[in-house]
Amino acid sequence: MRLIRMLLLAALTFTGVQAHADDASTQRLSGLLSKAQTMTARFSQLTLDGSGTRLQETAGNLALKRPGLFRWHTDAPQEQLLISNGEKVWLYDPDLQQVTIQKLDQRLTQTPALLLSGDISKIHESFDITGKDGGNVVDFILKPKDKDTLFDSLRISFRNGVVNDMQLIDSVGQRTNILFFDVKMNEPVDAKQFVFEAPKGVDVIQE
Numbered sequence: 001m002r003l004i005r006m007l008l009l010a011a012l013t014f015t016g017v018q019a020h021a022d023d024a025s026t027q028r029l030s031g032l033l034s035k036a037q038t039m040t041a042r043f044s045q046l047t048l049d050g051s052g053t054r055l056q057e058t059a060g061n062l063a064l065k066r067p068g069l070f071r072w073h074t075d076a077p078q079e080q081l082l083i084s085n086g087e088k089v090w091l092y093d094p095d096l097q098q099v100t101i102q103k104l105d106q107r108l109t110q111t112p113a114l115l116l117s118g119d120i121s122k123i124h125e126s127f128d129i130t131g132k133d134g135g136n137v138v139d140f141i142l143k144p145k146d147k148d149t150l151f152d153s154l155r156i157s158f159r160n161g162v163v164n165d166m167q168l169i170d171s172v173g174q175r176t177n178i179l180f181f182d183v184k185m186n187e188p189v190d191a192k193q194f195v196f197e198a199p200k201g202v203d204v205i206q207e
Contacts, residue, residue: 025131029140030120038065038170041183050173055081064117069194083196090196098203136160
C-alpha cells in the first residue's frame with residue numbers, strides 16, 4: 001500500500017530562471033487548479049531510488065470532481081485503487097485481497113493525488129509555494145509546512161494551462177515522475193466512480 005499512499009516519489013532539480021515565493025504564485029496555482037472542476041486522464045509513473053536505479057513503472061487512470069472526489073486506478077499486474085468521497089479514503093489491493101479505510105484528515109489531503117481535488121482555498125496553509133515561468137510551461141514547487149508529511153517537495157507543472165506532470169522526492173531519496181496525458185477537463189463524470197464497495201471475502205482494515 002505504500003506505493004499508492006505516496007503516489008510515488010521523484011527527484012526535483014529546479015534550475016534556470018530565478019523562482020519567486022510570494023502570494024502571486026499561490027494565487028496563480030490556485031487559479032490553474034480551480035479551472036478543472038472535473039478531470040479525467042491517463043497517467044504513467046516511474047519510481048527511482050536515491051541512486052537513480054529504476055524501481056517500478058506503472059500506468060493507470062484518474063478521475064476527480066471538486067470538492068474532494070477522487071479516483072486513482074493503477075493497471076494490472078500491479079493493480080491498486082484509491083478512492084476518496086471527500087470524507088474517507090479507500091485503498092484497495094486486489095492481490096492482497098485487502099482494503100484499508102482511512103478518514104480524510106489533513107495529512108492525507110497533502111498527498112499529491114488528493115491535492116488535485118482538494119480545497120484550493122487552504123493550499124497556502126499547508127505549503128510554501130514558489131513559481132517559475134518557462135514559455136507555455138509553468139512550474140510550481142510546493143514545500144510542506146508540516147514536517148509530518150509523505151513527501152519533502154513536490155513540483156506541479158502546467159502546459160498551456162493544463163496539468164502536465166508531477167515530480168516528488170521523499171525523505172529517503174526515492175523519486176517519482178508522474179506524467180498525465182489524454183487530460184479532459186470539465187466534462188461530465190459519473191459519481192459512481194467515487195463509491196467503493198468491498199468485494200466479498202476482502203479483508204477490511206479501519207484506520
